[in-house]
Amino acid sequence: MEQIEQLRQTLRQYEYEYHVLDNPSVPDAEYDRLMNELKNIEWQHPELITLDSPTQRVGAKPLAGFAQVIHKIPMLSLDNAFGDDDLDGFLRRIESYIHVSSSQLTFCCEPKLDGLAVSILYENGLLTRAATRGDGTTGEDITANIRTIRNIPLKLNTLNPPARLEVRGEVFMPQVGFNELNEKALAKGEKTFANPRNAAAGSLRQLDPKITRQRPLIFNAYGIGVYESDDELPNTQFERLQWLKSLGIPVNDEICLAQGRTALLAYYTDIQTKRPTLGYDIDGTVLKVNDIALQEQLGFISRSPRWAIAYKFPAQEQMTI
Numbered sequence: 001m002e003q004i005e006q007l008r009q010t011l012r013q014y015e016y017e018y019h020v021l022d023n024p025s026v027p028d029a030e031y032d033r034l035m036n037e038l039k040n041i042e043w044q045h046p047e048l049i050t051l052d053s054p055t056q057r058v059g060a061k062p063l064a065g066f067a068q069v070i071h072k073i074p075m076l077s078l079d080n081a082f083g084d085d086d087l088d089g090f091l092r093r094i095e096s097y098i099h100v101s102s103s104q105l106t107f108c109c110e111p112k113l114d115g116l117a118v119s120i121l122y123e124n125g126l127l128t129r130a131a132t133r134g135d136g137t138t139g140e141d142i143t144a145n146i147r148t149i150r151n152i153p154l155k156l157n158t159l160n161p162p163a164r165l166e167v168r169g170e171v172f173m174p175q176v177g178f179n180e181l182n183e184k185a186l187a188k189g190e191k192t193f194a195n196p197r198n199a200a201a202g203s204l205r206q207l208d209p210k211i212t213r214q215r216p217l218i219f220n221a222y223g224i225g226v227y228e229s230d231d232e233l234p235n236t237q238f239e240r241l242q243w244l245k246s247l248g249i250p251v252n253d254e255i256c257l258a259q260g261r262t263a264l265l266a267y268y269t270d271i272q273t274k275r276p277t278l279g280y281d282i283d284g285t286v287l288k289v290n291d292i293a294l295q296e297q298l299g300f301i302s303r304s305p306r307w308a309i310a311y312k313f314p315a316q317e318q319m320t321i
């Protein structure tokens with residue numbers, strides 16, 4: 001591998017350690033030194049610049065507007081459950097539909113991140129397009145802004161990438177970053193955001209990627225949309241998320257498996273207890289039938305999956321800013 005690609009790979013590894021593992025192996029000064037070295041080489045030889053170079057995170061200039069993106073596979077929203085009886089209704093519907101007792105069913109459980117759903121397309125391992133969920137069928141092309149989010153890899157960490165992989169997940173803003181953003185805005189007499197979700201949405205809908213780049217945004221994947229490859233995907237939701245993780249794509253640390261009603265209630269209670277210490281807003285949990293074949297058997301009810309439910313917390317009294 002020639003020297004410039006070696007340099008890029010090293011910088012990708014350092015970015016991954018810092019922004020995904022939260023565990024850098026070198027001091028920031030070393031990262032900065034190598035990044036400047038790469039920038040100098042590319043400045044002298046612009047013909048060597050590649051789409052996936054770590055220098056290519058910030059777009060050139062502001063956009064005039066956002067192009068539209070049609071989602072080949074609709075990005076559906078989740079049906080809500082607010083209390084145990086709603087959860088029981090969800091479980092009973094599944095039991096009657098596929099004649100399996102819910103005590104035998106394994107669910108992939110995760111915190112429901114309070115951010116903005118996005119779709120990120122990788123073609124032959126390179127990030128080529130990203131879009132908002134929009135109305136589920138049509139979203140906005142926010143590729144330039146998504147590329148500025150440090151924990152989103154510009155290149156998948158694999159020697160044989162799938163031809164096409166659409167990663168779906170949530171972009172959110174941690175509470176500390178949100179508070180700092182609002183303090184700076186106040187100091188400059190600019191408008192403040194009501195909550196981290198609005199701040200994340202506002203940051204992603206910036207026409208100038210240089211502004212988005214300055215915002216503390218984080219991405220966590222929760223699923224796969226379009227997938228084209230000679231290799232099959234894993235057969236369960238949980239294993240698919242582990243596979244995404246192996247490609248260098250960030251997945252939330254609180255995701256785990258639970259079998260049967262009692263374990264689901266325990267997960268819900270556990271996340272509710274952890275909620276104040278997570279450092280980012282969540283508004284409940286997401287429970288999904290883990291087995292993909294069962295998900296396909298269960299299908300969707302009009303606009304939301306029969307195989308998944310957002311098990312929400314009671315509405316919190318909103319903080320007044």
Ligand SMILES: Cc1ccc2cc(C(N)=O)cc(O)c2n1
Pocket residue numbers: 076077078110111112113114115117170222223286305308
């Ligand atoms: C299918 C689907 C739709 C929306 C979702 C939203 C979240 C979320 N906000 O964390 C997590 C998921 O696993 C989701 N899954």
